[in-house]
Amino acid sequence: MKKKERSSSSLTTAKRAFVKAAGSAIKVPFKEIKLTTGEKVLLYDTSGPYLDGDPAVIPPVRKKWIASRKAARPTQMHFAKKGIVTEEMRFAAVREGVEPEFLRKEVAAGRAIIPANINHPEAEPMVIGGKFLVKINANIGSSALVLDEKNELRKMKTAVRAGADTVMDLSTGGDLRKIRESILRASPVPVGTVPMYEAFERAERSVLKLSWELYRDVLIEQAEQGVDYFTIHAGILRAHLPKALKRKAGIVSRGGSIMASWMCAHNRENFLYANWDEILDILSRYDAAVSIGDGLRPGCIADANDAAQFAELRTLGGLTKLAWKNDVQVMIEGPGHVPLNLIEENMVLEKKLCHGAPFYTLGPLVTDIGAGRDHITSAIGGALIAGFGASMICYVTPREHLGLPTLRDVEEGIYTHKLAAHAADLARGNRMALKWDEAMADARASMRWHDQFALSLEPELSLRTFAESGGVADEKEPYCTMCGPDYCAMRISKKLKEKGPGKRQISKPRNNRPS
C-alpha cells in the first residue's frame, strides 16, 4: 500500500531538473513535471537526492563554499550586512524565483534567515521569511516511550519526500547524539533541535541537577555537529510565572515548563536569558540560527492572546535585537491554541514587538476539541496566520495531544500543512504558487486527467482515488467522474466555449425582472 503510493509508474513521472544560477556554477534542483501538452512545469522541491532514489550518503553541496570563507562570525547575516551575496543566497534565490540582491537585503534586515550551520554542508540552502514561500517544519524524534533510532531516520526521509522544508529532531530517548548524527548526515533540509532536552537528560531529568554549564556544553556539541537552528526558551522569566500559572492550561511548552520549574526550584532568573550573550557568541561561530521559543504559548482557546503570552513576546523582541547585534539569525516561535478571530493580532504584535523577525508558528490550532484530527485544526490556523505573514508553520499530526507520530502521521501532517502553506502563498500573491494553480485549472478545464494527477500535491493519492471511483482517464470524450458523462459541467461548459454562447444571447431578457 505504502509502496504503491511511492511508485509513480502509472503517472506522468516527475524528475529532478536543475536550474543554473545566473553568473555562477550553482545548480538548483526542482521537481519537473512534463505535461501531456509537452509543456514543463517546475515545482519547488525539498527532497534533494531522495526525489528519485535512496542514496546511503548525500553530497555535501555547501562544502566548498564554506571552506572558501574566512570569518570569525561566518553567519549569512554577517555577509548580508556587508553586502556580500553568498552562494547560499544565490541558491535560495533561484529556488524562490527572486533576485539574489533582494534576498540579501531581507537577510541583512533580519526579515529572513537562511538556516545553514557551517558543519551541515549536506543541507540545500533555503530561506525563511515573510516575502518568500511559506515553509513548513516537521517534528520527529524519539521519547522514553517510543524509542527506535532507525525509525527516526526513516521519518526524516519520509518528511523531506513529502515536502518538509525543515525537520526538528526532538528526541528525548535513546542515544540522542547518535540519532541526531544519522539525521544530520542524511538530511538535505536544515535540522533544528531543542538543546534543553539533551541537557535535561544529562541532568537525569532533575531540575535540581540542571545548570547553565551543563546546557552550554550540550549547545556547543550540537552546534559542532551541524544543527542549523536551536529552539531556546530564553524569554520565559520569573516575572511571567504568576500570570502563566493563573491560566486554564498553564504552561504547555516542554522547554518552558522545565525552565519554569528550574526557576522556582533555584529561585533564580532563567539561565538562558541571563547568559544570552554567551549563547549568541556560540551560535555566531557556527552560523546556527536561533528560534526563540515561546515557553508561554497558550495551550487552549481560553488562554489565547493573554498577558503571559504577550509579556513573553515583548521579551523575545529584546533578545532579537541583541542577536542581530551579534549577526545571529533569528526566528520567533508562536502559538499554540488560538481562535480564528485572535490570529491576526498575533502576527501584528510579533512583527511590531520583534522588529520583523520571521514568525514560526505551531499551527495555531483553532479549537481544543479536535484530538485525533488536530492536523486539520492546525492547518486552518496555519493557513490563516501564514496568509497574514508568518514565514514557517510547524506541522501538527493526527496524533497531536495523544502520542508520537508514526510514519503515516508524518505524511498526513506534512501534506495537510503543505496545502495550508500553499493556500497562504496564493493569498500572498506568490507568482510561483499562482502558476501552479493555473496549470491545474487549465488541465481541469480541458479534462487532461493525467496532467491533473501529476499537478496535484499528491499525484499517487489523486490517481488512486480516481481509479477507485471508476474513473477512466483516457476516454475519447473525457468527463468528470463525479457527475457521469451527461452531467459533466466541465464537458458542457467546454462545448459551449467551443461553439460559443450564440449570437443573440446577449440581447435583453424578454421580461423585466429585478437584477
Add this chain to the structure above:
Amino acid sequence: MKKKERSSSSLTTAKRAFVKAAGSAIKVPFKEIKLTTGEKVLLYDTSGPYLDGDPAVIPPVRKKWIASRKAARPTQMHFAKKGIVTEEMRFAAVREGVEPEFLRKEVAAGRAIIPANINHPEAEPMVIGGKFLVKINANIGSSALVLDEKNELRKMKTAVRAGADTVMDLSTGGDLRKIRESILRASPVPVGTVPMYEAFERAERSVLKLSWELYRDVLIEQAEQGVDYFTIHAGILRAHLPKALKRKAGIVSRGGSIMASWMCAHNRENFLYANWDEILDILSRYDAAVSIGDGLRPGCIADANDAAQFAELRTLGGLTKLAWKNDVQVMIEGPGHVPLNLIEENMVLEKKLCHGAPFYTLGPLVTDIGAGRDHITSAIGGALIAGFGASMICYVTPREHLGLPTLRDVEEGIYTHKLAAHAADLARGNRMALKWDEAMADARASMRWHDQFALSLEPELSLRTFAESGGVADEKEPYCTMCGPDYCAMRISKKLKEKGPGKRQISKPRNNRPS
C-alpha cells in the same frame, strides 16, 4: 473496524437527553456527556433517534404542530412576520440556547431560515442563520456510474450520526423518487435537492427536451414528497454567459451548465428566472425553502470574485426580495474556489447584495491543487467564511474532483467540516461552543483522559489513537503520551500550580536585560 468506531463501550457513554422548552410540552434532544467529575455537558446533536439506535421508522415530531395550523402560505417566515412563535421556533431556540423571540425576529427579517416542509414531519426543527451555530450540509446521491439505492440511505444515516445538520440528495441515477422517499422518511434533519437533475433525467438528458412545464411538475412532486429546501439556479442569465465562458474554468455548476446550454440551445432567458413567481407560489404552499444556486461559482482560483460571479450574485439579491414578498425562506449559495485573501469580499458582498439572507457556501476551496485531500482545502476556506458570517457550509469530501463519496468519505468530510464550523463558532463568540472548549481545556489541564476522549469531536478516534500510542488513561500520576512522564509539561505545570511559583519569584531579575 468501522464497527469498532461506532461502539463506545470503552468510553464515558454519551446518551440522548431532553431539555423542555419553557412554557410548552416541547422536548429537545441533546447529546449528554457525563464527566468523571460528575459534571454533565450537553452538546448540540443532529442524529435524532440514531444516536443510540437504528430504528426502522422515526417519529414524526412535527405532525401535530403542522396539523394544528391553518394558512394558505404556512411558511415559518409567514408566521414569524405575524409575530407568531411556532413550535419549530421554540424547538430550534432551545437547541441554540437563545430566546424564541430573538429567533422569530431573525426569521421574520429573512436573516435566518427554518427549513421545514409541512410534508416532512420527521425532521427535527433547526435554524440556519448568521447569528446561530454554523451548520454543515452533506451531499449524498447516486449517479449513472454509482448506483445503489440502499447505500444512499446508509450514507444519510452515517451523515447525521457524524453530525450533518442537513443532507442534500443529489441523485441522478436509479429510481430517483424511491431513493428520495427512503431518505426523507428516515431523516431527522432537513433534506435538500436540486430538482433540475430529475427534470433533466425526464428530458432524457437533452436540453432540447427540457422545459419549464417539465421542471414545474418535478418541483411540485418533490415539494409534495417533503423536500425541505431546493437549490434553484434562477440567477444565471443569458447576459452573464459571455463573461462566464471567457473564464479559465468556465461553468462548473451542474445545474448552471445545464441551464446555460438550455439558454444557448433555445436562445431564451433562464426559465427559472422567467417563472420565478410561479416557483415561489409552489414553495410557499409547502414551506419549502429556496437555496438560490450560484451557477457561476468560480471553479478555480483564477476565476474567483470575477465579473460573472458577482453579476449573478446581484441577480440573486433581486430574486431574494421577491421570495420574501411571498414569505418564502431563502438561502444564497456561494463559492467555490476562492483564495484566502478574497474570501471576506464574498461574505461582505453577499450580505449587501442579498439583504442579509443566510449564506450557504461550498467550501470555499482555497487552492486548486488539493485533489485527494480537498476536504481540507475546503475546511480551511469554510472556517474562514463562516468566521466572517456564513450560516452553513457544504462539506467537501476527499473524493471531490475525482468521484462520488463512499461511506468513509462522508464521515471524513463531515468531521473535517464540523471542526471548521466549530472553529468559526468560537470566533463568533458562541457561548455553547466556548463552553465545550473550556470543558476540554479543564479535562486536559487536570489530565482527565477519559473526559478528554468523551469531549473530543470524535471520542472513538481519539481513544483509539491514544491507545495505539501506548497511552494509559488510569495512571495514578497521569502524564501526556507525547512526552513521557518526566517531560510532561502539563504535569510539571500542574505541580507548579499546586505548590505555587514560590514567594520570591516575582522579585526583580538580578541582571538587567532588555524586556
